Amino acid sequence: DAHSRTPETLIPTHCSFCGVQCGMYLKVRQGQVIGVEPRNYAHNRGSLCPKGVVAYQQANHPDRLRYPLIRRGGKGSPLERATWDEALDYIVSRWQDLQGQYGKDAIAIYSGSSMTNEKCYAMGKFARAVLGTRHVDYNGRLCMSSAAVAYAKAFGIDRSPIPMTDIPNADCLVAVGVNMSECFPVMMQWVWRARDRGASLIVLDPRETPLARTADLWLPVRSGTDMVVLNTMLNLLIQDGMIDEEYIRERTVGWEQVRETVAKYTPEEAQRISGVPAERIITAARMYGRAATSLIMHARGIEHSSHGVNTCLACTNLALARGQVGKLGGGTMMVTGQGNGQGGREMGQKANQLPGYRHIDVDEDRRFIAQVWGIPVEEMPWEGAAATEMIHLMAKGDIKSCMIACSNLMVSLPDNQTVKRALQQLDPLIVVDFFMSETAELADVVLPAAVWCEDEGTTTNLEGRVVKINKAVEPLGESKADWEILVELAKRMGKERIFSYRSARDIWNDLRKATKGGSADYSGMSWEKIDEEQGMFWPCPDEGHPGTPRLFTERFGHPDGKARFIAVEYQPPAEEPGEDFPFRLTTGRVVYHYLSGNQTRRLGFLNAQAPEPWVEIHPQAAAKLGIQNHDRVRITSPRGSMELQALVVPTIRPDTLFVPYHYGHAEAINQLTNPAVDPTVKIPEYKACAARIERIDAP
Ligand code: SF4
Structure with a gap:
C-alpha cells in the first residue's frame, strides 16, 4: 500500500x-531501500x-550473493556454502603456499573502477604492501586508459580540463x-543548453546514433579510422589560417613536427580510408575552425583501439592548434564511462601507478608511498602486468592465483574463450561480487560483496568532481564491503599493522595523505566539504583550497607549464576486413545496460527493453545477403561464431556491423573481438575487427 x-x-x-x-x-x-528521489x-x-x-x-534483489561459496571438492565440484572463516583461511593458506613456492608475483589482483576511491586505494595497497605482488591492475585498462595516457602526454595531467557545466559556453x-x-544521458542537458545558445554539433561515428541524428553534421567514419579525419581537419585549419599562432607560441611545444606530419593528409585520401565524403570533412573543419569556443568530446569509440592513444592525441593536437585548452567551455573532454572510472585510476590500483598518479618507477614516488604505508621502500614492488597481459601470464602458469573484484572478465575481455582457458588454470580463482557473474561461475571461491548503497566513501566522476557516497542500509546477508574483506585477509597474513582499517573514513584519511603532492591531490578535501560544495575537484592541496574545476587556465601540468603537440600518423586497425570476413564489426553500449550487464540484466524494467543482443546491419548489406529484419543470423570472426537476431537499420554504415556487449555466455560478443592491444597502454581493440554474417535458414 501507499503507506x-x-x-x-x-x-x-x-x-x-x-x-x-x-x-x-x-x-x-x-532498514530497506525502497525507492529513489x-x-x-x-x-x-x-x-x-x-x-x-x-x-x-539491486539492494534487495533475490539474486544477491549472501554468503561465501567454495568448491570443497576442487575443480569440477559444485560451489557450496561456506563460512567467512573457512573461505578466508583457505585463500590465505593457498596464497602462502604459492608465494612460498613460486614467489610473491604468483598472486595477482584484478580490480575494478565501479568501486569507491577508498576501495580502489585499498586494493592497490593490499596487492603491493600486503601481498607484495607487482601484479595489480584493473578494468579501467579496458575502458579509457588510452585517453588517460594521451592527456598525461599532451597536458601533463590525466583529467578532463573542464566540468560538464562549462559545456554550454561552447560554440x-x-x-x-x-x-x-x-x-551518459543526463550529461546531455549541458549539450542541449549549448545547442539552445546556437552551438553547432559535429558527430564522428560509424552509426547515426541518437546524438548524431540531432547533429548539424554527421561524419559516418569507418570504425578505427577517425585519426585520418582529425589529422585532415587540422591540415585544413592550417591551410585556411585558422590556427591560433600566439597560443601555439606561448603555451605549447612541438608544433612544427605536427604541422609537417599533417601536411600530407588530404580530404580525398581521408575519404578513401575513412569513408567520410571529402566535402563533409571540409565542412567540419570550417565549422570547427570558425567557432570562437570549441570543445571536442571523445569516448570509447576512439579509445577502444590498438591506436587509441594516438587518436586521442589527434584530438588534443586539434584543440591546442585552435588555442582552446584552458578556455571556458573549450578544449577537449574525455567522457569516462565507469562509475568511478576517473577516481579508480588515481588511487594506485593500476599496474604502473601509485596513489595520486605517482609513478611506480620513480624513486621519490616509491619512497613517499612506502613511508605512508609504513613499509621499507625495498619492499615496494615494481610495475606489473596490465590487465590484458595478466591473461597471458595466467595461461603460461606464471600467475597461479588471482582475486578478481568488481569485474566480469568473461563478458568484458576480448577473445573470451582464451580468457576462460586462462582463468581455469588458476587455483584458486577468487571472485568478489554481489551477483553471480559469468566469471564468478568459474571461481573456486566466491566472496559476497556489499552493494554501493551498503557502504560509504567517495567517487570521482568524469569531470574530476569528487562526490560522497553515503550508506543507506546494512550489507545484505553476510556480505561485506570489499575493503573489509581485504582487512580480514591482511589480518590472517599477519599484516594488521599496515592494514588495520576500521572504517571507510580511515581509508579516506590514508588516501588523502598518499595523494598529497601528486597531480590528483585530494589532501585538502574533507567529506563534509565535499557535501557542502556539491563536489570538489582535485587538485586540492590544502584545507583552505577551493579545489580546481578548470585545469590549464594558466599552465599545463608539464614542468615547463607548456602543452605538448605530439605528431601522430594513422595506422589501420590490427585486423581489416577481407574476402572471408568482409565486414567491420564494432561493439558498444545501449542506454538500458551498464558494462557487462551483470547488474542491469537483473533489473526487470531495464532488461525488458534489451533482453538479448542483436546485430545492426544496413539494409543494402542485408538485401545482398537475403537477411530480413529479426532474422536469426550467425556472425563469425577469426576467433569464433555466435547466433543472434538481425536488426536491419539505415543508421549504420553498409560495411559495418554493430553488437552491444552487455551479455554473457553464448550471447557475449567478446567471443569474437580481437585481443590486439594499443602498444602503449594495452587497451584492446573492441571497436574494429573483421567479421562475416549469414542468415540461419529455418529448419
Ligand atoms: Fe546519471 Fe546514473 Fe544515468 Fe549515469 S546511469 S546518467 S549516473 S542516472
Whole structure:
C-alpha cells in the first residue's frame, strides 16, 4: 500500500551506473531501500536516466550473493556454502603456499573502477604492501586508459580540463566516438543548453546514433579510422589560417613536427580510408575552425583501439592548434564511462601507478608511498602486468592465483574463450561480487560483496568532481564491503599493522595523505566539504583550497607549464576486413545496460527493453545477403561464431556491423573481438575487427 512506500529517511548519495555520478536520494524504510528521489545536485540538476531510476533495486534483489561459496571438492565440484572463516583461511593458506613456492608475483589482483576511491586505494595497497605482488591492475585498462595516457602526454595531467557545466559556453561541439545520449544521458542537458545558445554539433561515428541524428553534421567514419579525419581537419585549419599562432607560441611545444606530419593528409585520401565524403570533412573543419569556443568530446569509440592513444592525441593536437585548452567551455573532454572510472585510476590500483598518479618507477614516488604505508621502500614492488597481459601470464602458469573484484572478465575481455582457458588454470580463482557473474561461475571461491548503497566513501566522476557516497542500509546477508574483506585477509597474513582499517573514513584519511603532492591531490578535501560544495575537484592541496574545476587556465601540468603537440600518423586497425570476413564489426553500449550487464540484466524494467543482443546491419548489406529484419543470423570472426537476431537499420554504415556487449555466455560478443592491444597502454581493440554474417535458414 501507499503507506509502505513512505520512506522514513532520505539518504543523499549518487547513482552507481556511469561516470556522470548523478546525485540522488535513496528512500529507506525499516532498514530497506525502497525507492529513489531526484536530488538537485550541481551537475545533474535533479535528472536521472532509466538506469538511475532503478539502480536501488539491486539492494534487495533475490539474486544477491549472501554468503561465501567454495568448491570443497576442487575443480569440477559444485560451489557450496561456506563460512567467512573457512573461505578466508583457505585463500590465505593457498596464497602462502604459492608465494612460498613460486614467489610473491604468483598472486595477482584484478580490480575494478565501479568501486569507491577508498576501495580502489585499498586494493592497490593490499596487492603491493600486503601481498607484495607487482601484479595489480584493473578494468579501467579496458575502458579509457588510452585517453588517460594521451592527456598525461599532451597536458601533463590525466583529467578532463573542464566540468560538464562549462559545456554550454561552447560554440561548436565535436563528439568523436561518444554515444552520449545512450551512455551518459543526463550529461546531455549541458549539450542541449549549448545547442539552445546556437552551438553547432559535429558527430564522428560509424552509426547515426541518437546524438548524431540531432547533429548539424554527421561524419559516418569507418570504425578505427577517425585519426585520418582529425589529422585532415587540422591540415585544413592550417591551410585556411585558422590556427591560433600566439597560443601555439606561448603555451605549447612541438608544433612544427605536427604541422609537417599533417601536411600530407588530404580530404580525398581521408575519404578513401575513412569513408567520410571529402566535402563533409571540409565542412567540419570550417565549422570547427570558425567557432570562437570549441570543445571536442571523445569516448570509447576512439579509445577502444590498438591506436587509441594516438587518436586521442589527434584530438588534443586539434584543440591546442585552435588555442582552446584552458578556455571556458573549450578544449577537449574525455567522457569516462565507469562509475568511478576517473577516481579508480588515481588511487594506485593500476599496474604502473601509485596513489595520486605517482609513478611506480620513480624513486621519490616509491619512497613517499612506502613511508605512508609504513613499509621499507625495498619492499615496494615494481610495475606489473596490465590487465590484458595478466591473461597471458595466467595461461603460461606464471600467475597461479588471482582475486578478481568488481569485474566480469568473461563478458568484458576480448577473445573470451582464451580468457576462460586462462582463468581455469588458476587455483584458486577468487571472485568478489554481489551477483553471480559469468566469471564468478568459474571461481573456486566466491566472496559476497556489499552493494554501493551498503557502504560509504567517495567517487570521482568524469569531470574530476569528487562526490560522497553515503550508506543507506546494512550489507545484505553476510556480505561485506570489499575493503573489509581485504582487512580480514591482511589480518590472517599477519599484516594488521599496515592494514588495520576500521572504517571507510580511515581509508579516506590514508588516501588523502598518499595523494598529497601528486597531480590528483585530494589532501585538502574533507567529506563534509565535499557535501557542502556539491563536489570538489582535485587538485586540492590544502584545507583552505577551493579545489580546481578548470585545469590549464594558466599552465599545463608539464614542468615547463607548456602543452605538448605530439605528431601522430594513422595506422589501420590490427585486423581489416577481407574476402572471408568482409565486414567491420564494432561493439558498444545501449542506454538500458551498464558494462557487462551483470547488474542491469537483473533489473526487470531495464532488461525488458534489451533482453538479448542483436546485430545492426544496413539494409543494402542485408538485401545482398537475403537477411530480413529479426532474422536469426550467425556472425563469425577469426576467433569464433555466435547466433543472434538481425536488426536491419539505415543508421549504420553498409560495411559495418554493430553488437552491444552487455551479455554473457553464448550471447557475449567478446567471443569474437580481437585481443590486439594499443602498444602503449594495452587497451584492446573492441571497436574494429573483421567479421562475416549469414542468415540461419529455418529448419
Ligand atoms: Fe546514473 Fe549515469 Fe544515468 Fe546519471 S546518467 S542516472 S549516473 S546511469
